[in-house]
Amino acid sequence: MKQLAALNKYFLANKWRLILGLLFTAISIVFSVFQPIMVRQIFDLLAHNLDEYRLLSDTGLKGAFRADFSRVLAFYGISILLFALLSGFFLFLQRQTLIVMSRHIEYELKNEVYRHYQRLDLNFFKMHRTGDMMSRITEDVSRVRMYVGPAIMYASRTLFLIVIIVYLMIQVNPLLTLYTLSPLPLLALTIYYVNKIIHRKSERIQSQLSNITSIAQESYSGIRVIKSYIQEDASAAHFEAASEAYKDSSISLAKTDALFQPVMALMIGLSVIMTVFIGGLQVIQGNITVGNLAEFVIYVNMLMFPFFSIGMVASMIQRAAASQQRINEFLRIAPDITDAPDARTAALKGGVQLQNVSFTYPHTGITAIRHFNLRIEPGQKVAVIGRTGSGKSTLAQLLLRMYDPQEGKVMLDGHDIRQLHLANVRGQISYVPQDVYLFSDTVANNIRFGDPAADLKTVQTAARQAYVEKDILGFSEGFETEIGERGVTLSGGQKQRISIARALIKNPDILIFDDCLSAVDARTEKEIIGNLYAYLKSKTAIIITHRIFSLFAFDKIIVMDEGRIAEEGTHDELLSLNGYYAELYARQQSGDDEGVTE
Incomplete structure (x- = not known):
């Protein structure tokens, strides 16, 4: 229950549904236990009046006695039916409140998990598989719902039923009650032992289910690659192996669950035997009546479902605990990128400055930006050119504050980006x-x-x-x-x-284009650049690319290499340096580069 304590806030938010559900459960059970009491009275009435009926067999009162006795039996029969109907009605209300409550909690928990996903930064999503994340919000939450709904409902019914019935049994005959309930300690030990096994197996099953979901999601997303390389059989074999492991674990858990049923049946059987044998001796000795014995047998049979449900509820709770543990671990993950306590908003004009910025990706340890310095005035158009892996895209991620640099500052209009609200920054950058x-x-x-x-x-x-x-x-x-x-x-x-x-x-006033024209032909690219040139007239634009747009009048062009600025200047200034930029331009002009832009 340690992991499931995190759900108490949801119970508190739905306290009236919970209270009403428990109240309806108690009322339903009260009406149900009236039935064996009336059966006892019927049996005792029969035993008492049978002798009188024999004495009146030779008199004229026999017919009148039979009619009166029939009316009494009819009254008891109608009363038992009425109590059964009332018990069923409140049982219906119990399900309407507790199961509906579980759906509300499921809704709230899914929203909490989803909102937390939205708060986490890019590093988390690079470290975790999509299938595992999907499993937490679907399978794990569904198993938790079984605890907050059916498990609570069956557990409360079991508890109320056992308490009320045991109390009534003790009122009739404490000794017979002791014998009847003597198998329970053995039952408790069995449940404790099997629960530990179920919890361990449930954790393994949830992990394997996440793996299956991840494999399926990756296969669906990469179906073109799978077909192109004729890897359908290999992909199917990989999925089949994961499914086989999940199937074996699920069957193993099902076998463990199945152990509960015969154990419960054995306990019930022992209780019935004890009741009939010891109760019969008590009737012979005159300590109880035949009606009491019939009442005890009905009580034992009424306890059959609670005994059976103990195993079912225990299984639900253990599975829910394993799932809630995964959810709790996830919800405890804190995003690295958050608003500062004194974060403020600002209307950005487009000024950008990076001061001695260095950045290393946490999940790979690769240093993408090294001692980087750049200043862009509002309204300037800047091209960022470089080979693959030179740090161009990382520059865009830092300006959007998807990551924070380990060294240096990223400034927007003179404001440290870490002192501005995230929504404020990203809302003003496209x-x-x-x-x-x-x-x-x-x-x-x-x-x-x-x-x-x-x-x-x-x-x-x-x-x-x-x-x-x-x-x-x-x-x-x-x-x-x-x-x-x-x-x-x-x-x-x-x-x-x-x-x-x-x-x-x-x-917006700031736009960042990260190699966004790589899939268009030269003519389309020329049209887009022409349209963008007019649109970006008064805006700050950073165009990240691996090729040269000679028709776009950039205020500044920087060439990146291994996370540093290798060259910086205008188009003509960089050509005069005879460096990487001049080499790339010459290659495009000669037509060796398929991405030539005239």
């Missing part, structure tokens, strides 16, 4: 990533993601500026065309241009 991501939605909504309040006319204008409007109008339903998960129905160039339109519709 970023077009190298790895374009589109959602399974309409084209219009994907563009509108940059500004959810934008109308269709604004969406169309952004698409026109990104030189993708013509393509969109050629789709079957235009801007309302569903583009599929991750934009699988679009070409690489179309996805990049829709991503650019998403950034432009935001209309």
Whole structure:
């Protein structure tokens, strides 16, 4: 229960449903235990009046006695039926409150897990597999719901039923009660032992389930690569091996769960035998009546479900504890990137400055930026060029504060970026990533993601500026065309241009383009650059690329190499240096580079 204590806040928030559910449980049980009491009275009444009936067999009162006795039996029969109906009605109300409560808690817990995912930084997502994250919010939360709903319901019913029935049994005959309940200590030891096994196996099963989900998710996302390399059989074998391990563990747990059933049946059988044997002796000795014996047998049978449910509830609790432990471990992970206690907001004009910045990726140990210094005035257009792995994309991540540098400062309009609210910074910067991501939605909504309040006319204008409007109008339903998960129905160039339109519709003062034209042809690229040149006239723009845009009048071009600035200047100044930039430009001019931009 240590791990499950984290759920107490949800019980507190739903306390009235919980209290009502427990109240309905108690009332339902009270009505149900009236039935064996009335059966006892019927048996005792029969035993008492049978002798009188024999004495009246030779008199004229026999018919009247039989009629009166029949009315009494009818009264008891109707009363038993009525109590059964009332017990069933409150049982219905019990389920309506406790199961509904569990659904509310499930909803709140899923939202808490999802919100925590949103707060975590990029480093977390690079260190954890998508399938494992999905498993926590689906399978783990579902198992926890079984604890806050069915387990609580069955446990409370079991507890109330055992307490009330044992109390009534003791009132009748303490000695017979002792014999009847004597198998319970053995039952408790069995439950304790089996619970430990269930908990251990449940943890292993949840881990294996996360692994299966991760393998499936990776296979679905990388299906093109799998098919291209004819690795369908190998992928299926990998999934089958993981599924086999999960199946073996699940069967092992099912076998352990199955142990409860025969153990419970054995305990119930022993209790019934004890009741009949010892109770019969008590009847012979005159200590109890035949009605008391019948009452005891019914009580033992009523305890059958509580005894059986002990194992079921214990299994639910152990599985929920294993799942909640995984959720608790996740919720305890604190994001590295958070707002400072004295964080403030500022209207950014576009000034950017990096002062002696050094950054090493925590999950790989690779140093991407080394003693980096850069100053960009508001409204300037800067190109960042360099080989793969030179630190270009890392520069964009630092400006968006996806990471914090280990050394130095990132400044926006003279403000340390760590002293500004995250939402304030990211809300005033548009970023077009190298790895374009589109959602399974309409084209219009994907563009509108940059500004959810934008109308269709604004969406169309952004698409026109990104030189993708013509393509969109050629789709079957235009801007309302569903583009599929991750934009699988679009070409690489179309996805990049829709991503650019998403950034432009935001209309920020700072824009960062991270190699976002790699999938378009030279003619389309020329059109986009022409549109961007007019759009970016008064804005700060950082264009990260591995090739040269000679038609774009950059205020500054920096060439990066191994996380440092190797060359810096205007187009003409860099050509005069005869360095990497001049070499790249010459190669593009000669046509050796497929990405030539004239």
